[in-house]
Amino acid sequence: MEPQxxxxxxxxxFYSKEFNLSKIxxxxxxxxxxxxxxxxxxxxxxxxxxxxxxxxxxxxxxLRQFPWAQATLVGHHAAFDASILEWRxxxxxxxxxxTMSAARALIAAFTKRGSVSLKNVAQxxxxxxxxxxxxxxxxxxxxxxxVSQLRDYGVYCVQDTDxxxxxxxx
Numbered sequence: 269m270e271p272q273x274x275x276x277x278x279x280x281x282f283y284s285k286e287f288n289l290s291k292i293x294x295x296x297x298x299x300x301x302x303x304x305x306x307x308x309x310x311x312x313x314x315x316x317x318x319x320x321x322x323x324x325x326x327x328x329x330x331l332r333q334f335p336w337a338q339a340t341l342v343g344h345h346a347a348f349d350a351s352i353l354e355w356r357x358x359x360x361x362x363x364x365x366x367t368m369s370a371a372r373a374l375i376a377a378f379t380k381r382g383s384v385s386l387k388n389v390a391q392x393x394x395x396x397x398x399x400x401x402x403x404x405x406x407x408x409x410x411x412x413x414x415v416s417q418l419r420d421y422g423v424y425c426v427q428d429t430d431x432x433x434x435x436x437x438x
Contacts, residue, residue, distance in 0.1 A: 273313055275340070277341060279352045279353075284406060294351065298355055307327075332358075336353075339362060341365070343432060344435065346364050346367070367386075393435060396430070398427065398428060399428075401420055
């Protein structure tokens with residue numbers, strides 16, 4: 269049976285110059301004692317995207333409200349977001365759709381230098397601009413963000429989640 273919902277998701281997590289996916293394999297990064305979910309954007313079907321930031325326990329509780337067992341998770345690099353969702357927050361979607369993998373197969377040859385980054389795919393499809401607020405968060409734990417910085421990071425994450433949703437329906 270086909271899942272009833274499509275849930276677009278984007279996690280924002282702690283990273284630093286030493287602790288990041290270019291230096292550490294994804295599994296080790298996510299399962300490390302240094303890992304922290306700073307926040308997450310979630311869009312169920314065509315509803316308004318929601319942003320949440322809280323403790324790991326509160327994030328897990330918040331994420332469990334969504335109908336994962338009846339949903340296809342949609343993510344740009346879905347393996348990353350799905351692994352966080354499952355390993356750290358114990359939520360298990362019925363299916364997975366990776367917009368990055370789809371873009372690699374369908375449009376990589378037409379994007380800037382063949383890159384299927386969210387920024388390049390969004391530009392190619394002319395669906396909006398990806399922000400760069402993530403660069404301001406290097407080395408910052410959730411507790412290090414001011415209220416306004418966390419709000420701005422949420423706006424950035426919601427935009428990424430919305431772009432992912434737009435790629436899914438494009």
